[in-house]
Amino acid sequence: MRAELSIGVPGALGPEAVRALAPRVEAAGFAGLWLNDSTQGDSLTGLAAAAEATTRLRLGAGxxxxxxxxxxxxxxxxxxxxxxxxxxxxxIGSGQLRSGAVDAVAAAVAVLRAETRAAVVVGALGPRMRRLGAEHADGVLLSWLPPDVAGEQAAELREAGRQAQGERPRISLYARAIVDEAARPVLEREAAQYASYPAYAAHFARLGVDALDTVLPRGDEDLAAGVAAYRGAVDELVLRAITPTGSLDDLLAFVDRAAALLA
Incomplete structure (x- = not known):
């Protein structure tokens, strides 16, 4: 198995910038473009713009x-x-729900699988949510995992999906990545921010890892070596682009540089 590579960017980038970025992602040979969904940016509006500007690029809301x-x-x-x-x-994910989160996501999975043609995956940190995605959805979107843990979780989820649905769920993974050392302070701030959230703090404590153990590249490792460690573990690796300013120009440069480093 050799995982597909995709690019992830903030939904707050806006549809016009996404319209400019998506063809570059496609031309560089990446499989997909993922947008996060926040109050600052509607992922579906951005992905509609990406679809109009491309022909084969897979589109992900995560x-x-x-x-x-x-x-x-x-x-x-x-x-x-x-x-x-x-x-x-x-x-889809539970957001800020602290009670009934798994049931709420399960109900949403059922509606979306019944009423749309889209693939539906569950964003998951904990074991119950991961199994929900493997057993009742089309797959699971993992994040903030080192390669060995990603491989272990993916293997468990594939077996759970095979037993429950008779088919293999798709396992995707978000990994924060930089291609410019000028972006490393931004990456470190983002890792620290996530590590401060209770759910993520518990996640890192459970795994016995630091947030910076899950980013690309790590330490003296280059991007290609870091990516290679994940490509045998999951079906899709989403390089969540971290850049010095987050501007469209920075993101375009990220796509070009990442493609060159991974060629």
Whole structure:
């Protein structure tokens, strides 16, 4: 198995910038473009723009929180934006829910699989949410994992999916990445920010790793070596682009540089 490589960027980038970025991602040979979903940026609107500017690029929303955007609202927004569902992967997660999170995501999975043509994957840190994605959705979107743990979790999830659904779930992984050392302070700040959130702090403590053990590149390792360690573990590795300023120009440069380093 050799994982596909995709690019991830903030949904807050906006549809016009995404329209400019998506063809560059496609031309560079990446399999997909993922946008996160936040109050600052609607992933589906951005992905609709990406679809109009490309022909084969897979489109991923990672992740839409069901506490803020219920499943029926997502279905309505898919119709409104006209995003091409056959090319779309809908990542959904629990958002800020602390009670009934697994049940709420399960209900959303059922609605989205019944009412859309998109693949539906579950953004998951903990074991119950991961199994939900493997057993009842089309796959799982992992994040903040070192390669060995990603491989272990992926193997468990494939077996769980095979037993529950008779088929192999798709396992994708977000990995924060830089291609310019000028972006390392930004990467370190983001890692520290996530490590300060209780759910992520518990995640790192459970695994016995530091947030910076899960980013690319690590230490003296180059990007290609870091990516290679993941490519045998998961089906898709999403390089979540961390750049010095987060501007469109920076992101375009990230795509070009990453493609060159990984050629």
């Amino acid at each position: 992740v839409i929180p069901v506490d803020r955007r219920p499943a029926q609202s997502v279905v309505a927004d898919l119709r409104r934006t006209g995003v091409r569902e056959a090319r779309l992967t809908l990542g």
